[in-house]
Amino acid sequence: MAIDAAHYEGREQAFVKHTFLDKYLPALIGKICSRYDEFVYVDGFAGPWKSAAGENFEDTSFGIALNHMTSQRLLYLSRGRNVRMRAYLVEKDPASFAQLRQAAARYPKIEVTPLQGKMEDHAAAIAASIPQQSFSFTLIDPKGFPAISSMMPLLQRQNAEALVNFMFDFANRFGGTDLIPTLEAWLSTGAADDWREQIRAVSGEQREQLYEELAVEALRRTPGYVYAPVITVDKVLHNRALYKLIFLTRHSEGLKVYRDSERRALDAQAATRSASKAKRRETGTLMGDLFADGSDAVPNDRSTQVIRRSQEEASRRLQAMLANADSGFRTLKECWPLILAELSVTHSWLGRQINDWRKAGQISAPSWPSERTQIPSDEQKLRWNA
Ligand SMILES: C[S@@+](CC[C@H](N)C(=O)[O-])C[C@H]1O[C@@H](n2cnc3c(N)ncnc32)[C@H](O)[C@@H]1O
Known part of the structure; x- marks a missing residue:
């Protein structure tokens, strides 16, 4: 069931987040079901919010x-695999919890445990209840x-992934002030002693980047996550970040599915932001010439720019990797995790880019299966033709 944008008026950022989850989770759970006996969400x-x-x-x-x-559980049951799902x-909040408890009854195929209270107080016991060989996804x-x-027992599990929302806009306002001790503790976790001075010394995008790195390091270092890419979720009517969705995985396969889902979320963000601005303009409530630079149209939205810049940089990096291979050839699987780890491009985009280069004679790709093949296998050997 696709999520419906009509439910998100006034909370468009949640639409971006949910678009990601709606694409990521079925792909993840499908993979888990074929390899693990239990999946725990x-x-x-939780809300509802x-x-x-x-x-x-x-x-x-x-x-x-x-x-x-x-x-997914029903699908795998029909194939004879009974994967336990909890x-x-x-x-x-007591009122939200009452709704949550009622909602839980709607999912009889899943063992749902609603817990009232603070996550900080529940996290360790939840982690302890999940067997080592089960896979967990924590939001x-x-x-x-x-x-x-207090979340570390869940994040430190080996068979685990997580998505963590870092409220960047608040952090940017209150970081370093000691007004929010939990924020200070978060940012200090993996940081150099002088992180506050470093933050004070920069502004704008550099400052945003520094906050993002501090928030990410705190989450990835101790649990040892290999990949921790971030989706920036923007304010709807302003070209500024509201929050950062930090994704944590130990596996390149997780990264691959993440990039597909991120692409869907960024497209949703560009579309909802531009539609919201157009609506404001129609009703005459958009302030002055706030978007006179055209940045309110989908092709110019910050999300679209992220994708465009990432694709340009990915082309450069892949070209350099293939040109500098010691043995003359590299396989695709030697290249793509390094690129997807840092840039917002999908595995299939990279594959099509390679095919375009191959057809133009810019790369050698021996034993390319057929002219109908658009995306090579991970084993495909590639070399840049000087
Ligand atoms: C942003 S909303 C969650 C939205 C939900 N994840 C979604 O995407 O539909 C945050 C929720 O956390 C609850 N909350 C706040 N502090 C909490 C805490 N320490 N432990 C557990 N829940 C908390 C709030 O009552 C609220 O319902």
Whole structure:
């Protein structure tokens, strides 16, 4: 079931986040079902939060996850594989928790455990209840800054991935002020002692980059995640970041699916931001010439620019990798994880780019299977023709 943009008026950022989850989770769960006997979804700050979809909660993170878990479980049952699926849903607010508990009953194929209270107090026990050989996906989507160290038992699991929302806009305003101790603790976790001075010394994009690195390092270093790419979710009517979705995985396969899902989320962001601005313009409530530079159209949106710049840089890097190969050839699988780790491009985009170069005679690709092949296998050997 595709998520419906109509449920997200006034909370377009949630639409971007949910578009990501809606694409990522079924792909992840599908892979898990063929390799693991149990999948556990942990939603640490579950809500429901401003849900407009009524009783089916299809515009909430837990609703999206439980729907996909149900579909995948049924699919694999029909193939003779009984994969156990559990979900822990934690919510502090009593009114939201009451709704959450009711909603849980809608998913009889999943063992759902709603837990009232603070995620900080539940995380360790949840982690302890998950057998080592089971796979867990944890969503940490608070409104502020939780005590991040209390989440570590879940993040440190080996068979695990996570998505963590870092509220950049708040961090940018309050970081280094000691007004939010949990934010200070988060940023200090993996940082140099002088991180506050470093932040104060820069502004704009550099400052944003520094905050992002501090937030990411704190999450990835101790648990030892190999990949920690970030989706920047923007304010709707301003060209500024609101929050950062930090994705954590140990596997290149996870990274590959992440980039496909990120692409879907960035496209959704460009479309919703430009539609919101157009609507404001029609009603005459868009301030002055705020977007006179044309940055309100989809091709110019910040998300679209991220994709465009990433593709340009990925082309350069791949070309350099293939040109500098010691043995003359590199396989695709030697190249793509390094590129996808840092740039917002998909594996299939990279494959099509290679095919274009091959057809133009710019690369040698011996034993290319057929002219119908657009995306080479990971074993395909490649060499840049000088
Ligand atoms: C941003 S909303 C979550 C939205 C949800 N993840 C989604 O995408 O549909 C944050 C939720 O966390 C709850 N909350 C706040 N602090 C909490 C805490 N320490 N532990 C658990 N829940 C908390 C709030 O009541 C709110 O419902």
